[in-house]
Amino acid sequence: MIEIKNVTKAYDKAVVVDGVTLQIPAGGITSIIGPNGAGKSTLLSMISRLLPMNGGQVLVDGLDVTTTAGDVLARRLSILRQDNHIGSRLTVRDLVTFGRYPYSKGRPTVEDLKHVRMALQYLNLESMSERFLDELSGGQRQRAFVAMVLCQDTDYVLMDEPLNNLDMKHAVAMMKILRRAADELHKTIVLVLHDVNFASCYSDYIVAMKDGKIACHGSPYDIINANVMCNVYEIDVAVQDIDGKRIAIYYT
């Protein structure tokens, strides 16, 4: 379980995340939704200790993220940000092997290489494992990064807009992979998503944020409804049940 207690982040006087208290249950996919500037990514960055917080505390399985040693936490929790520019010219396999660093400190053992092979297999990257990252399409590169994070083999996987720059086909494929990882590998996956319908169709739990605060949280069924959507996004949203999924229609 991830426990977020009264976490605050402010730049000078602009408060970005304002005293958020939240418990993210272990297991399943939790999606954080909300308009731009609601503080979703900032909250995710603080949970994953990429960004220091001004106040409050985040506990991952009881470990305080600001005081726990980096490598201990790196075996529990992994984070993938949206733009991952890497200066070095790496192959897919090199990148995925880095996922074992918290365990092997740069000297991968046979056991580590087995994990690498499995992660490549899981994301169907074996055929391109020797290709360089800059030779891949956006969707393939994204998959390579997800493979690295899975190879890190942490119970908690945090992703900031994993669907960014992916077309329909690749976005659906990515969500299916994440759903599989949650179901089969029993990972706890926390996503920041912009597309509320992906959140609705694939998450177990949705957290809606607005103006640095939690607007509401609950199951997709509770959150994806016209009232909540209008309140959070401040536009007219119609919500319909289609094949047992709640779909928000907000395009016109």
Place this chain on the structure above:
Amino acid sequence: MSLDTFLSSSSTTTKRPRRLTFSRPAKRLFFLGLLVAGVITLFMTLNSRGNWDFVIPFRGTKILALVLVSYAVAVSTVLFQTVSGNRILAPSIMGFDALYVLIQTVLVFALGAHAASTLNPQLRFVMEVAIMVLFAGLLYRWLFGGTRRSLHLLLLVGIIFGVLFRSTAGMMQRLIDPNEFAVLQDMLFASFNSFDRNLLWVSAALIVGGSVVLWRIGHTFDILALGRETAVNLGLNFQRTVTIILIVIAIFVSVSTALVGPVTFFGLLVANLAYQVAGTYKHRWILPFAVGLSILFLVGGQMVVESLFSFNTSLSIVVEFLGGIVFIVLLIRGVGR
């Protein structure tokens, strides 16, 4: 259930294409090593006319100085590029060596030439290095300790720092007493032809010390190259590691600047060549390649300057000329992005 247990049932042994990249850099490094050994032997024996009692210690110390400088410049540049996340910056471009010259000047300015010249040169050197580490640590930590900054900002800051340090040093040199200036000039006139022999052993000790520190954190270099966020995700104490590396860089730059004076573009030249020649991103290979190439160029270059041009040109001019061209080419090609 972990990924491991899930897949162990479904995964059969899939054949992985064998990689040859591992042995290729090793082979190349071996050839580079041979070349370096050859050029050092040549340097020691060329035109020696059998006068070994004089030649061995005289050229030996020269070789030692050149090797120390080569090593310091190569390692500091490669690691600086790793920390700053691009391939077109070097400590000297960011004003590290200008800072060292400023510290030397301020020391003479503050203590007076008499104190500065009677002070044990080794002690003075260590003092300068200590101050350098302190200031470089403070100045450059905020630049590189946090999130990665844009290359444009870094270049701009580097140019401004460089000009600031150089012109402050220049102003102080004009203000001080001409006699004191003569003492200072003596310190600043270090070059490949007239390096400061007093400092050789202290320099060697500092380099060895710094290298031990680097060796112990060597496994972090490849991770650092992935950028701050990925490095933190993989459990690296980013701020601490970067600070340690910047401190060692400050020491190495002090050593090379004290021995032979500022060299701006040379590190850039060897670091980029090392990446080209080694054909891998792994620091385990890049660092020895950079050091080897660096020794090859400096020792070979010095030999050419001594025997071909009979000291009529300075090695630093040749090296800077080539390095400067590489820098411009890199800027145009936008390698750093």
